[in-house]
Amino acid sequence: MIYLDWNATTKPLPEVVQAMSAAAIEAWANPSSVHSMGRKASAWVERARALVADLFAADLRDVVFTSGGTEANNLAIRSAFADSKGSLLTSRLEHPSVTRVAEALEREGNARVRWLRVCEDGTIDLDDVAQALGDAHDVRLITMQALNHETGVTQPVEAVAALAHQRGALVHVDAVQAVSKVDLLPCSADTIAIAAHKFRGPKGIGALVHRPGVRLVAIMGGGSQERGIRPGTLDPVASAGMAAALDWVKTSGRTHYATLESQRDALENALLALAKGAKRNGDARRAPHVSNLYYPRAVGPELVAALDLDGVCVSSGSACSAGTSEPSPVLNAMFGPERASSSVRLSMGEVLTVEEFERVVSTFRGVLERL
Numbered sequence: 001m002i003y004l005d006w007n008a009t010t011k012p013l014p015e016v017v018q019a020m021s022a023a024a025i026e027a028w029a030n031p032s033s034v035h036s037m038g039r040k041a042s043a044w045v046e047r048a049r050a051l052v053a054d055l056f057a058a059d060l061r062d063v064v065f066t067s068g069g070t071e072a073n074n075l076a077i078r079s080a081f082a083d084s085k086g087s088l089l090t091s092r093l094e095h096p097s098v099t100r101v102a103e104a105l106e107r108e109g110n111a112r113v114r115w116l117r118v119c120e121d122g123t124i125d126l127d128d129v130a131q132a133l134g135d136a137h138d139v140r141l142i143t144m145q146a147l148n149h150e151t152g153v154t155q156p157v158e159a160v161a162a163l164a165h166q167r168g169a170l171v172h173v174d175a176v177q178a179v180s181k182v183d184l185l186p187c188s189a190d191t192i193a194i195a196a197h198k199f200r201g202p203k204g205i206g207a208l209v210h211r212p213g214v215r216l217v218a219i220m221g222g223g224s225q226e227r228g229i230r231p232g233t234l235d236p237v238a239s240a241g242m243a244a245a246l247d248w249v250k251t252s253g254r255t256h257y258a259t260l261e262s263q264r265d266a267l268e269n270a271l272l273a274l275a276k277g278a279k280r281n282g283d284a285r286r287a288p289h290v291s292n293l294y295y296p297r298a299v300g301p302e303l304v305a306a307l308d309l310d311g312v313c314v315s316s317g318s319a320c321s322a323g324t325s326e327p328s329p330v331l332n333a334m335f336g337p338e339r340a341s342s343s344v345r346l347s348m349g350e351v352l353t354v355e356e357f358e359r360v361v362s363t364f365r366g367v368l369e370r371l
């Protein structure tokens, strides 16, 4: 199989697997236990915390471990409306772990959601952000991504944060897809969500990083781990894996991804040339590893299934909605339902060999002709 679905999840690095097996053997105790075995387990957790803090030039105290990106987004967004109601600005470019929380807050009567306009190039409309901040005088939070999971388009985080902060609103950034791929600093966000499995680490661990003084409110009841903000026993094994992945992010993540760009461009051009009217989705500045392609009259999930049978893994829509025939909400917001239903996403993680590259192109050719 040729795996071109690295935005769904990445393959753990060998050093991640190694660190996790070492921790599973030596440091399986409860990191909150005060005895020496607990302290040994805690050392793995604290090493991961130090690396997460370093990634965003944050303080150790301002890192809260979570089970991943979904929980970190939930925690940040719900915290902003825990004490008082107000308006929430976001867009349909966001992952369901943001859009569905926004919808739930509205249903529960805790937030009014203003859906920001989305441009065809895949970015949120900055003029509309300014307009929305002017229209509503009670905006508590703007929640946005750093990098879109479907198109790879990078979003104007700093410009939005500047507008929001002038109006006293908080900014939450979903940086789940951004870590290791694009510059993360400077970042003026008040809260930032990350997930280790998107940067060659393990699943089941992520973090919410926050600016000092931002109030976070637990969304689950339980013990006093993570200063009571996120109860539940911390996992030293997942922490060891996350730390090893963050070592890689720090030393080589961005240079590694940068090496994929020319091959991504070549592959994209070759695949677009296979069908009349084929187009790329997302024309703004993009991360170096994603291609989202529109094939008129094709049915996205059928393309995905046929390519899979022939040995190439890609996706249509996000993995969370795989198995359903719903068009991608992101592409729907950018172009409407027809283009959203006829598109596929390729996301690379490693350079393809010449043979693999040619196999992807010939498999696409065969499948497009057949369908």
Ligand SMILES: Cc1ncc(COP(=O)(O)O)c(C=O)c1O
Pocket: 007, 008, 067, 068, 069, 070, 071, 073, 095, 097, 145, 147, 148, 149, 174, 176, 177, 195, 197, 206, 318
């Ligand atoms: C942009 C974005 N945010 C959040 C998530 C959710 O992260 P997790 O799978 O770690 O819960 C994803 C996962 O695909 C994502 O792409």
